[in-house]
Amino acid sequence: MKHFALVLLTCFLIVLVISCSGLKSMDNMSLNGFTPLFDGKTLNGWHKLTGYSGDAGKWSVADGVILGESYPYGKDCLFVTDKKYGDFEYYAELKADIPFDSGMFLRVQPNVLSYQITLDNHPTGEVGAIYSPHGGGFLLHNAEAKKYWKDGEFNALRARIVGQPPHIEAWINGNKIVDYQDTKNEGELRVPESGFIGIQVHPVSGDGVINNVHYRNLMVKELK
16 A cells, blocks of 8 residues: 555656646746746745735735735735745746736845836836845836736746846746846845745825736746
């Protein structure tokens, strides 16, 4: 019986490896070597960054999608992985109510110090800028990348961060929108070499509407 159970477990692991290696991304780029950050059913492996926004925000799962809601109205929330990552490539698919304000957060620290690739399509917002909360604010502006965003659809997001200070790249729907080399901030490294991966729900101020974000197929590939 023990032998039979071991055989079943081995077969399951083989199938899992094969299925992960054959995953197809929406941006037609390879997902070989990626592992899921989200099991499609629960929020296991994730937690609210309470040092950023306390207990604000609601996160839930339905039909293989993580739903992020601004709650109470006007409050934003950062949701981060339990595990920290250093050099990695990140992939996710996002559909957001219009207008929206979210982001790809890389190497997040408990006080929200991080690199954020902005996903902000309200009139004065930017898609594909790099912002470092507590690390100097905007490091790179991007006036062009909004044209790659597809309203009302899931969009393929991809980011890559390597080195210290890091080289950061990002893509939306297969279109490269960021290629940025950071430098030391006032003689010191801006953000530690590892941190959480984060997703965000952020209200668009003054619109009177609570806009939600919908994330699926979140994955990571560690590069060292």
